[in-house]
Amino acid sequence: MAVIGADTPYAAARAVHARAKRLGRRPGVARLGVVILLFLIWEIAARFFLDRDFISPPSIVLMSFGELFRTSGVAPALWLTLYEIAVAFVLAVIIGAGIGLAVGLNRFAHHSFMPIVLLLYGIPQITILPIFILVFGIGAPSKIAFGVSHGMFPIMIAVAAGVQKIEPVLFVSARSMGANRLQLFRHVIFPHMIPSFFTGMRLGMSGVLLGVLLAELYVSTAGIGYFTSVFTENFDATKLIGLVTMLAAIAIVLNEIVRRAELHFARWRD
Amino acid sequence: MNSTEQATARGRLLSLLVQLAFLAILLLLWTLATTVWGVSRILLPNPLDVWHQFVAVVSSGAFVPDLEVTLGELAAAFAISTTLGVSLGYWISRSHYLIKVFEPLLAAIYAIPIILFLPLYVLMLGLGPNSKIALGATISFFPIVLSTIAGFGHVDRRFVTAARSMGANDLQLFRYVLLPAALPVILAGLRMGFTVALLSVIASETIASFAGLGHRIVDLAENMETPRMFAYIVFVILVVALLNAVVSKLERQARWR
Numbered sequence: 029m030a031v032i033g034a035d036t037p038y039a040a041a042r043a044v045h046a047r048a049k050r051l052g053r054r055p056g057v058a059r060l061g062v063v064i065l066l067f068l069i070w071e072i073a074a075r076f077f078l079d080r081d082f083i084s085p086p087s088i089v090l091m092s093f094g095e096l097f098r099t100s101g102v103a104p105a106l107w108l109t110l111y112e113i114a115v116a117f118v119l120a121v122i123i124g125a126g127i128g129l130a131v132g133l134n135r136f137a138h139h140s141f142m143p144i145v146l147l148l149y150g151i152p153q154i155t156i157l158p159i160f161i162l163v164f165g166i167g168a169p170s171k172i173a174f175g176v177s178h179g180m181f182p183i184m185i186a187v188a189a190g191v192q193k194i195e196p197v198l199f200v201s202a203r204s205m206g207a208n209r210l211q212l213f214r215h216v217i218f219p220h221m222i223p224s225f226f227t228g229m230r231l232g233m234s235g236v237l238l239g240v241l242l243a244e245l246y247v248s249t250a251g252i253g254y255f256t257s258v259f260t261e262n263f264d265a266t267k268l269i270g271l272v273t274m275l276a277a278i279a280i281v282l283n284e285i286v287r288r289a290e291l292h293f294a295r296w297r298d
Numbered sequence: 299m300n301s302t303e304q305a306t307a308r309g310r311l312l313s314l315l316v317q318l319a320f321l322a323i324l325l326l327l328w329t330l331a332t333t334v335w336g337v338s339r340i341l342l343p344n345p346l347d348v349w350h351q352f353v354a355v356v357s358s359g360a361f362v363p364d365l366e367v368t369l370g371e372l373a374a375a376f377a378i379s380t381t382l383g384v385s386l387g388y389w390i391s392r393s394h395y396l397i398k399v400f401e402p403l404l405a406a407i408y409a410i411p412i413i414l415f416l417p418l419y420v421l422m423l424g425l426g427p428n429s430k431i432a433l434g435a436t437i438s439f440f441p442i443v444l445s446t447i448a449g450f451g452h453v454d455r456r457f458v459t460a461a462r463s464m465g466a467n468d469l470q471l472f473r474y475v476l477l478p479a480a481l482p483v484i485l486a487g488l489r490m491g492f493t494v495a496l497l498s499v500i501a502s503e504t505i506a507s508f509a510g511l512g513h514r515i516v517d518l519a520e521n522m523e524t525p526r527m528f529a530y531i532v533f534v535i536l537v538v539a540l541l542n543a544v545v546s547k548l549e550r551q552a553r554w555r
Contacts, residue, residue, distance in 0.1 A: 159519075280406075
């Protein structure tokens with residue numbers, strides 16, 4: 029080694045120590061350390077100090093993932109929940125973008141209906157969950173409907189705000205160059221609504237997730253809500269934590285997809 | 299008043315009329331649905347019945363025990379999340395390194411729908427108020443800690459240097475530089491934390507509980523007492539709106555100081 033002063037064992041040890049210290053100083057490494065520490069505390073507390081009926085150490089949760097999936101009905105329940113989220117998201121995007129465009133593109137409609145949209149968005153929807161169940165039943169439709177009602181408002185508001193900010197001069201010049209309505213939408217409105225549309229979709233996805241999961245947890249005969257209550261009643265902490273972890277992972281992946289899409293598509297204007 | 303001003307004034311009046319007409323049509327459709335079209339009374343009660351029930355609930359004071367439970371849970375949850383969130387946020391914000399370590403971690407956990415913790419809390423803490431307090435505290439902890447970090451962490455360095463060079467000690471620095479600079483951001487976080495704590499307390503009462511406003515609505519739904527359920531829904535919506543308005547007003551006042 030041609031490092032100056034590396035000819036003594038002390039210097040070599042010091043170099044290793046310095047490198048380790050530099051590594052430890054990197055925030056990413058330290059963050060990983062914090063996460064590992066938290067899991068270690070959880071593991072030790074659950075293994076030696078707490079009641080295993082109520083909490084399960086992460087190592088055992090991890091090992092019993094296979095068993096969780098072999099439990100009859102759990103895999104279909106996860107698929108059903110994913111299906112509810114997907115359908116609710118698509119419907120929320122269609123309804124949200126449709127109403128958002130209608131309200132955002134017309135000044136009068138904006139003044140008249142935006143306050144109503146904001147008022148409805150402000151209502152704590154959890155209070156009307158029982159009505160959704162009364163109307164749509166305890167199956168998938170009520171979960172989808174509740175997801176849609178949570179997801180469509182942010183999309184509506186973001187799209188309306190986005191198209192409202194388009195400068196009037198762009199409409200005028202496109203018109204004067206002979207653009208018809210379709211061309212106006214394709215070349216002026218559409219490119220300008222993309223950033224706010226994707227912001228709306230990100231917020232809409234968290235809304236859909238919240239709505240579907242709330243409705244699932246409230247009442248369910250086949251989805252994951254059924255299994256969370258079964259595992260709770262049987263004090264099966266291992267499977268309950270495993271299932272909740274799976275759902276959290278699904279939520280993180282879905283959120284991350286729309287967040288990346290937003291980062292990608294919202295960039296062109298800035 | 300020139301012609302454009304007149305036009306906007308007329309437009310505003312027209313918008314208001316459209317809004318009122320919208321609400322009136324909604325109420326009319328509701329009434330028609332229950333009287334003429336014969337929609338089942340169990341699904342959709344008559345608006346007059348709902349009004350009578352609402353008056354009965356409010357005037358008899360039947361809501362008081364449930365309101366007490368919900369507000370008690372909310373107070374405990376908010377107290378826990380504020381204490382932990384502000385103190386932890388302040389500690390993290392004192393070092394750029396700690397901000398870099400913890401902020402992305404907290405933001406990542408905040409992205410998970412935290413309502414998923416509810417089954418775990420019910421298993422560990424039972425169906426009583428404790429699981430609701432735990433959920434409300436967990437959900438409201440994140441906006442509070444993140445806004446505290448943002449508030450204290452992004453105070454202009456020059457203010458700190460200037461105060462130090464004028465001989466401010468730690469306490470004076472905190473009182474006259476850091477706190478005034480960070481307060482608006484923290485207050486916004488506290489308001490948001492309050493709102494989500496309130497909603498999650500009601501949500502967890504709805505999903506699994508013995509008492510509280512959320513539980514009352516579910517109880518009435520299961521007994522098919524829909525007019526009274528609608529009355530309670532209106533009552534809860536009004537309570538939430540009132541609490542949010544009070545908190546927003548407090549926030550504005552505190553910011554003025």
